[in-house]
Amino acid sequence: MAREGRTNQDSYDEGMAVRRQVLGATHVDRATNGIVPATADYQDLITRYAWGEIWTRPGLDRKMRSVATMTALIAHGHYDELAMHLRAAQRNGLTRDEIVEVVLQSAIYCGVPAANSAFAVVKVVFEEEPPTD
Known part of the structure; x- marks a missing residue:
């Protein structure tokens, strides 16, 4: 359901x-x-819904939404999606050092095997392009 005053087309656009x-x-x-x-x-x-209703909400900035998204993807083992959202996190202003910290934090709360897999994805994504930070 669209937020008050917004149509489904508004949410889509x-x-x-x-x-x-x-x-x-x-x-x-x-x-x-x-x-x-x-x-x-x-x-x-x-x-x-994901992009028009959640990612447009004013409660969190895009960096925070990226942190939450990366953590959830690591926790649930969605590593193909993680690669896409690692790139997105950089577009949203996270530095590579901050991304590494998110994965380290996830090792404690999501498990070391999940972090091992996540770091393998981080390595590939970081090797694709030179650092911007």
């Missing part, structure tokens, strides 16, 4: 804008160009 800013246009274009009838409702759902 704002969600798509935030999704592009956070994940990058290349990723979003690839996802939206790959929409088929079986995935259309899902893509609409995540654009409106």
Whole structure:
């Protein structure tokens, strides 16, 4: 359900804008160009709710949302999504040192095996591009 005064179209439009800013246009274009009838409702759902209703809320800045997202992905073993959100975290202003700290913190609360897997993803993502911080 859209926040008061907002339509589903507002949520979709704002969600798509935030999704592009956070994940990058290349990723979003690839996802939206790959929409088929079986995935259309899902893509609409995540654009409106995850991006248009949650990521646009004023309660947390994007850095904090990235920290929460990375931790949840590590905790649940979603390492393919983690790679995407490590890149997003850097777009959202987290430094590589801060990302490493999030993974170290996760080792204690999510488990060492989860952190081992997360650090393997961090290594690959960090090797893809030179550091910006």
